[in-house]
Amino acid sequence: MRTRLFGLATAALVAALGIMGPVAQAATVPRVSGDQCTAGGGTVEYDSVVGQWTCVGGKYADEPIN
Numbered sequence: 001m002r003t004r005l006f007g008l009a010t011a012a013l014v015a016a017l018g019i020m021g022p023v024a025q026a027a028t029v030p031r032v033s034g035d036q037c038t039a040g041g042g043t044v045e046y047d048s049v050v051g052q053w054t055c056v057g058g059k060y061a062d063e064p065i066n
Helices: 002-026 036-040
Strands: 043-047 052-056
Touching: 036 043, 036 052
Parallel strands: none
Antiparallel strands: 043 052
């Protein structure tokens, strides 16, 4: 019985953490505009894995775009 309870608690914890991951990514505050990205030597590209526009390369590399 204790093993089942431990397994249930572990499954609930893993499910909760799985839900919190995308929420934390969505809460990321965009810091640069597309113009700032290109002026800093980067390019604006859509990251389909994350689901947002990102500055690739340059001064603002890997930062989300407004």
